[in-house]
Amino acid sequence: MLELSNVTKAYPNGSVALNQVNMSVERGEFVFVVGASGAGKTTLTKLLLREEKPTSGKITINGKNIAKLRPHEVPYLRRSMGVVFQDFRLMPTWTVEENVAFAMVVVETAPRLIRRRVAEVLELVGLTNKHAQLPSQLSGGEQQRVALARAIVNKPMLLLADEPTGNLDPETSWGIVKLLLDINSTGTTMLMVTHAKQIVDTLRKRVVELESGCLTRDERCGIYHG
Amino acid sequence: MVKPRTFGYFFESAGKSLLRNSWMTLASISTVAVSLLVLGIFLVVAANINAVAANVEGQLQVTAHLATLSAAERGRLEAEIKAIPGVTDVRFVPQSEAWQRLLEWYGDNQDFLAGWEEENPLRDSFEIRADVSHRVPEVAAAVTVLAGVEEVLWGREIVEQLLAITRMMRLVGIGLMVALALAALFIIANTIRMAIFARRREIGIMRYIGATNWFIRWPFVIEGLVLGLLGGMMAASVLAWGYYLAVRALVQAIPFWPWVQPWPFLQQLALLLLSIGVVIGILGSGLSLRRYLDA
Ligand SMILES: Nc1ncnc2c1ncn2[C@@H]1O[C@H](COP(=O)(O)OP(=O)(O)OP(=O)(O)O)[C@@H](O)[C@H]1O
Ligand SMILES: [Mg+2]
Numbered sequence: 073m074l075e076l077s078n079v080t081k082a083y084p085n086g087s088v089a090l091n092q093v094n095m096s097v098e099r100g101e102f103v104f105v106v107g108a109s110g111a112g113k114t115t116l117t118k119l120l121l122r123e124e125k126p127t128s129g130k131i132t133i134n135g136k137n138i139a140k141l142r143p144h145e146v147p148y149l150r151r152s153m154g155v156v157f158q159d160f161r162l163m164p165t166w167t168v169e170e171n172v173a174f175a176m177v178v179v180e181t182a183p184r185l186i187r188r189r190v191a192e193v194l195e196l197v198g199l200t201n202k203h204a205q206l207p208s209q210l211s212g213g214e215q216q217r218v219a220l221a222r223a224i225v226n227k228p229m230l231l232l233a234d235e236p237t238g239n240l241d242p243e244t245s246w247g248i249v250k251l252l253l254d255i256n257s258t259g260t261t262m263l264m265v266t267h268a269k270q271i272v273d274t275l276r277k278r279v280v281e282l283e284s285g286c287l288t289r290d291e292r293c294g295i296y297h298g
Numbered sequence: 299m300v301k302p303r304t305f306g307y308f309f310e311s312a313g314k315s316l317l318r319n320s321w322m323t324l325a326s327i328s329t330v331a332v333s334l335l336v337l338g339i340f341l342v343v344a345a346n347i348n349a350v351a352a353n354v355e356g357q358l359q360v361t362a363h364l365a366t367l368s369a370a371e372r373g374r375l376e377a378e379i380k381a382i383p384g385v386t387d388v389r390f391v392p393q394s395e396a397w398q399r400l401l402e403w404y405g406d407n408q409d410f411l412a413g414w415e416e417e418n419p420l421r422d423s424f425e426i427r428a429d430v431s432h433r434v435p436e437v438a439a440a441v442t443v444l445a446g447v448e449e450v451l452w453g454r455e456i457v458e459q460l461l462a463i464t465r466m467m468r469l470v471g472i473g474l475m476v477a478l479a480l481a482a483l484f485i486i487a488n489t490i491r492m493a494i495f496a497r498r499r500e501i502g503i504m505r506y507i508g509a510t511n512w513f514i515r516w517p518f519v520i521e522g523l524v525l526g527l528l529g530g531m532m533a534a535s536v537l538a539w540g541y542y543l544a545v546r547a548l549v550q551a552i553p554f555w556p557w558v559q560p561w562p563f564l565q566q567l568a569l570l571l572l573s574i575g576v577v578i579g580i581l582g583s584g585l586s587l588r589r590y591l592d593a
Contacts, residue, residue, distance in 0.1 A: 121506070143511070144510070144511070147505075147508040147509060147510045147511075147513075148508065149508075150505070150506065150507065150508035151507075151508035155506050155507075161499075161502070161503055161506070163499065163500055163503065174503070174504075174507070175507040177304075177307055178504055178507050178508060178509040178513060179507075179508060179509075180300070180301045180303070180304050180513075182303075222507070226507075226508075
């Protein structure tokens with residue numbers, strides 16, 4: 073469902089973030105993307121979201137070359153994906169419920185459906201009793217669970233997570249990872265960028281490693297450092 | 299395409315933004331209102347000058363003083379004048395009638411005219427009317443060259459002054475309108491720019507979760523529209539109220555002056571001001587959206 077062939081990304085300032093990357097991901101897979109700081113991991117997620125365009129090469133999602141999308145088609149690409157970031161990116165003045173519902177408002181779902189579905193995902197991430205709180209009244213792990221609820225509320229086929237546990241302590245991180253595994257087990261393809269060695273080594277999922285923009289390792293049941 | 303239902307969200311979003319930046323909101327509404335009010339006052343004055351001009355022009359006529367002519371010669375001349383394009387009416391005024399008019403004009407102060415009676419210094423004349431006032435100069439020129447006509451008089455100064463005033467009003471008016479519209483446009487654009495900055499975090503999230511550009515833009519367009527509309531409404535109500543009172547007072551002071559009546563003039567004026575307000579509002583927000591929002 074996801075395929076990169078000879079993808080190169082050079083930023084306007086000349087730095088080459090990705091260099092001739094080839095990889096393909098099947099529907100329902102769980103993939104860790106690892107690599108040192110500056111290796112190009114975030115750039116990879118930006119290309120998939122079409123926040124950046126590849127300098128050369130092809131990125132195919134569901135048979136469509138997304139480098140060729142016209143600007144007005146980009147929102148529809150993004151609706152097929154969910155994203156979570158290290159810094160949660162929640163609206164500080166909105167309640168948990170409003171933050172999650174917003175993703176459905178934006179795609180113009182009927183209010184009745186929004187209420188039902190938001191309740192459903194808040195239950196899934198275990199925040200039903202905190203639905204009326206503001207992000208500032210929640211712990212980091214809880215905030216990330218809100219972000220996760222928002223990312224999956226529209227049932228995306230692909231979930232991108234860029235260091236989702238980067239700001240969390242190990243125990244809280246495991247809570248998030250368990251949720252990601254649950255989501256993945258319902259058929260959502262998962263791409264998780266991470267520096268969390270312990271998590272990668274424990275789960276033994278597919279591991280893709282980037283080194284200065286080059287894909288140097290792709291293992292079926294990998295560990296953090298090969 | 300955005301679903302109609304979603305406009306509820308857009309209006310709510312625009313309303314929140316307007317309330318959050320209440321000072322900016324107030325400032326832009328007032329600027330729009332003041333600009334449109336000045337424009338409105340200008341239009342009111344212009345309309346009244348036009349009314350006066352039309353009134354005066356409607357009364358304009360060409361007076362041709364004649365040489366001493368036989369009845370036959372006079373008849374031929376009258377036919378020639380009637381044949382000039384634009385001439386609607388030709389009336390012969392014998393010198394005796396002219397003298398009577400002079401006496402009436404001076405009323406009680408006619409003593410100094412005594413003694414002239416016998417050798418009436420006035421001449422026979424034709425009073426000529428044109429179908430439209432702007433043809434008066436043309437008609438006057440055509441009459442001047444006819445045989446038997448000694449002198450042609452018409453309200454040249456009045457017509458030319460009125461034309462000059464109208465020209466100047468138009469020039470000043472256009473300049474004023476452009477300047478004020480720009481000021482209003484600028485302040486709305488600035489308000490929307492601030493609204494965009496206040497919500498850039500939200501906009502960033504919207505992009506990630508797949509909001510279309512129009513979904514992101516609409517609340518700002520509505521915000522600009524509301525600012526323009528409210529400014530226009532304020533200007534229109536102040537102007538309508540003010541003019542209504544002014545005309546009521548003026549009609550008593552100068553009863554026979556051709557004041558433009560408040561109805562339906564004010565209704566048209568209000569509609570115009572509201573439309574201009576809306577256009578300025580939408581344009582202003584459009585400017586900022588182009589500059590600060592499009593990726
Ligand atoms: N917008 C940009 N303009 C120019 N260079 C950039 C830009 N974004 C990233 N880079 C460069 O591209 C390279 C890869 O950056 P990227 O953010 O993808 O790394 P990363 O693997 O996500 O690192 P980290 O683990 O620290 O998040 C770096 O050398 C970085 O300096
Ligand atoms: Mg990164």
